[in-house]
Amino acid sequence: MGPATELFENVRRGMIPAHIYNDDELFTREKERLFSRTWMFVGHESEIPQDGDYVVRRVLNDSFIITRDSNGDVRALFNMCLHRGMQVCRAEMGNASNFRCPYHGWSYRNDGRLTGLPFHREAYGGNDGFPKDSQSLLPAPSFASYNGLLFINMDPNAEPLEEFLGDFRFYLDYYTKQSPQGVELRGPQRWRIKANWKIGAENFSGDMYHTPHTHASIVDIGLFREPKAQKRKDGATYWAHRGGGTTYKLPPGGFDERMSYVGYPDEMIARIKDVWTPRQQQVVGDDGFMISAATCFPNLSFVHNWPKVHARNDEVLPFISIRLWQPISANETEVCSWFAVDAAAPEQYKKDSYKAYLMCFGSTGMFEQDDVENWVSLTTTAGGSMARRLLLNSRMGLLGDDRPVIEALPPDAFHGPGRAQVGYNEHNQRELLKLWADYLA
Amino acid sequence: MRKPLPFNDIRHLAAHQFLVDEAYLLDAQAYEPWLDTLTDDIRYVMPVRVTTARGAGFDNSPGMAHFDEDKYSLTQRVARFATEHAWTEDPPSRLRHFITNVRTFATDDDTQLEVESAELLFRSRGDVNESALVSCGREDLLRRCGDRWKLARRHIITDEAVLRMQNLAVFL
Numbered sequence: 359m360g361p362a363t364e365l366f367e368n369v370r371r372g373m374i375p376a377h378i379y380n381d382d383e384l385f386t387r388e389k390e391r392l393f394s395r396t397w398m399f400v401g402h403e404s405e406i407p408q409d410g411d412y413v414v415r416r417v418l419n420d421s422f423i424i425t426r427d428s429n430g431d432v433r434a435l436f437n438m439c440l441h442r443g444m445q446v447c448r449a450e451m452g453n454a455s456n457f458r459c460p461y462h463g464w465s466y467r468n469d470g471r472l473t474g475l476p477f478h479r480e481a482y483g484g485n486d487g488f489p490k491d492s493q494s495l496l497p498a499p500s501f502a503s504y505n506g507l508l509f510i511n512m513d514p515n516a517e518p519l520e521e522f523l524g525d526f527r528f529y530l531d532y533y534t535k536q537s538p539q540g541v542e543l544r545g546p547q548r549w550r551i552k553a554n555w556k557i558g559a560e561n562f563s564g565d566m567y568h569t570p571h572t573h574a575s576i577v578d579i580g581l582f583r584e585p586k587a588q589k590r591k592d593g594a595t596y597w598a599h600r601g602g603g604t605t606y607k608l609p610p611g612g613f614d615e616r617m618s619y620v621g622y623p624d625e626m627i628a629r630i631k632d633v634w635t636p637r638q639q640q641v642v643g644d645d646g647f648m649i650s651a652a653t654c655f656p657n658l659s660f661v662h663n664w665p666k667v668h669a670r671n672d673e674v675l676p677f678i679s680i681r682l683w684q685p686i687s688a689n690e691t692e693v694c695s696w697f698a699v700d701a702a703a704p705e706q707y708k709k710d711s712y713k714a715y716l717m718c719f720g721s722t723g724m725f726e727q728d729d730v731e732n733w734v735s736l737t738t739t740a741g742g743s744m745a746r747r748l749l750l751n752s753r754m755g756l757l758g759d760d761r762p763v764i765e766a767l768p769p770d771a772f773h774g775p776g777r778a779q780v781g782y783n784e785h786n787q788r789e790l791l792k793l794w795a796d797y798l799a
Numbered sequence: 800m801r802k803p804l805p806f807n808d809i810r811h812l813a814a815h816q817f818l819v820d821e822a823y824l825l826d827a828q829a830y831e832p833w834l835d836t837l838t839d840d841i842r843y844v845m846p847v848r849v850t851t852a853r854g855a856g857f858d859n860s861p862g863m864a865h866f867d868e869d870k871y872s873l874t875q876r877v878a879r880f881a882t883e884h885a886w887t888e889d890p891p892s893r894l895r896h897f898i899t900n901v902r903t904f905a906t907d908d909d910t911q912l913e914v915e916s917a918e919l920l921f922r923s924r925g926d927v928n929e930s931a932l933v934s935c936g937r938e939d940l941l942r943r944c945g946d947r948w949k950l951a952r953r954h955i956i957t958d959e960a961v962l963r964m965q966n967l968a969v970f971l
Binding site: 448449450451452453454544545546547548549550551552553571572573574575576578579581668669692697712713716717720721722723724726727728730731732734738 | 845847849850851852855860861862863864865866867868870871872874875876878879882883884885886887927928929960961962963964965966967968
């Protein structure tokens with residue numbers, strides 16, 4: 359028997375049963391109905407630039423070797439020997455032409471084909487007993503990429519990744535396509551937090567309301583000039599199919615001026631103009647919104663901010679981070695946080711942008727530190743019995759009769775796809791949890 | 800193999816005392832006085848460790864660290880803790896920095912000493928959550944500044960690829 363339909367009805371109207379953030383039964387259902395059927399991020403092509411490079415990544419409990427084989431093709435291979443089930447690769451990254459199982463020495467090419475089987479003739483009577491030439495490590499059921507972002511879907515009949523992402527691709531480009539070369543990723547930093555995976559995903563999707571309070575200390579020390587309470591609510595939140603995010607409202611100016619305002623050097627702006635569509639540029643240049651945090655359902659988030667990285671002047675510089683909220687259990691998440699930067703960016707920019715990332719986000723980031731403190735506390739409390747009697751109000755931005763407090767922006771005020779509106783609201787968090795409810799119900 | 804200074808060498812004793820005194824400052828989160836023990840050109844780095852094959856030749860994530868700090872960024876981190884809004888450390892953690900296995904090495908420059916140490920940080924927050932540990936090695940460069948030693952470089956080698964601590968709102 360599954361959860362009561364009432365639970366999902368409440369979620370859909372923005373009244374969130376508090377226990378969904380720490381509930382073993384729901385986590386089991388998430389594994390059965392959500393993570394087994396949706397596209398899960400596992401890495402980026404830039405992490406394995408050379409033939410033979412590999413990284414090992416998990417989709418919950420399933421380990422996959424993400425390799426670039428000797429022909430340059432990127433593959434996702436289930437990391438389990440066909441013979442006795444040992445992991446054939448126990449390192450996290452490296453370069454290999456073959457993976458050899460430590461148990462009985464079966465070996466596989468970096469494209470997954472079984473090539474070595476000790477005593478094949480003596481033990482199996484050769485191909486009569488075991489036709490080894492047709493054997494391969496199991497490929498991921500579905501595997502696809504967008505702008506080099508690699509995703510696995512455990513459903514062999516999954517809808518194509520591009521359809522799954524839909525209009526959210528428009529916004530993904532801001533983070534992952536700033537030149538024809540695309541982004542390169544470094545990391546990830548990995549650490550475990552005693553918090554439910556949904557909380558971070560919701561927060562990054564649209565929680566502009568927490569910035570002025572949770573991150574007050576960042577403004578206090580002058581690291582970041584934007585997140586003053588007044589400024590944050592002037593930004594727009596948008597939702598487009600499988601993802602949504604937040605933006606900041608920029609001071610008057612055209613596209614180039616506004617890109618410079620957040621710290622992009624001229625040569626990067628020139629390349630960006632070559633790869634972003636006119637419509638993508640209009641969101642910045644005409645509408646005056648600059649993308650900040652975002653989440654792609656279910657557990658992949660992005661952040662783009664522009665702090666002050668040097669003592670010597672007031673200049674700000676942008677950084678991009680991509681992060682995965684890897685579920686461990688109902689109350690534990692492994693955070694995987696990558697630094698991302700345009701591959702064609704000048705070296706000094708890459709250096710400064712990396713520095714900006716480390717100061718703000720990741721395991722030591724000054725923004726992140728306070729976020730996690732909140733999420734751990736929330737998760738712990740959600741595990742008790744009182745949490746089963748509490749519906750958390752996640753209806754910000756809605757009146758009692760479900761009309762919006764602030765109307766959606768018309769297409770000439772926000773050129774991006776989907777629905778966008780200014781002001782504090784929880785539209786995106788509700789959209790994310792509605793999708794969650796659709797998968798689980 | 801380079802040889803450490805004998806444990807009764809006055810330079811070793813000075814370096815050891817520096818690390819122990821520092822541990823007390825960090826336990827007490829006395830970060831302003833701690834900043835004063837760092838040179839202005841401090842480099843404070845904690846790479847991300849990764850699991851790699853024995854023959855791989857590297858076990859740090861290329862180009863990625865947890866900390867990669869200079870005096871400005873460390874000063875900003877300390878300034879943040881001093882605000883009224885650094886929620887992650889209000890209420891503060893209970894911290895204990897255990898420092899051991901200290902070895903000191905002379906350098907060509909007699910105003911500088913290299914010091915290695917092992918560190919275990921115990922961190923407890925609140926009353927419900929489990930406490931957390933970070934185990935690491937450290938390679939430091941101490942520099943003589945007037946009548947005292949200061950920390951000019953610290954390389955922190957964490958022993959985990961995946962940290963089991965909710966954040967690093969601490970110093971190691």
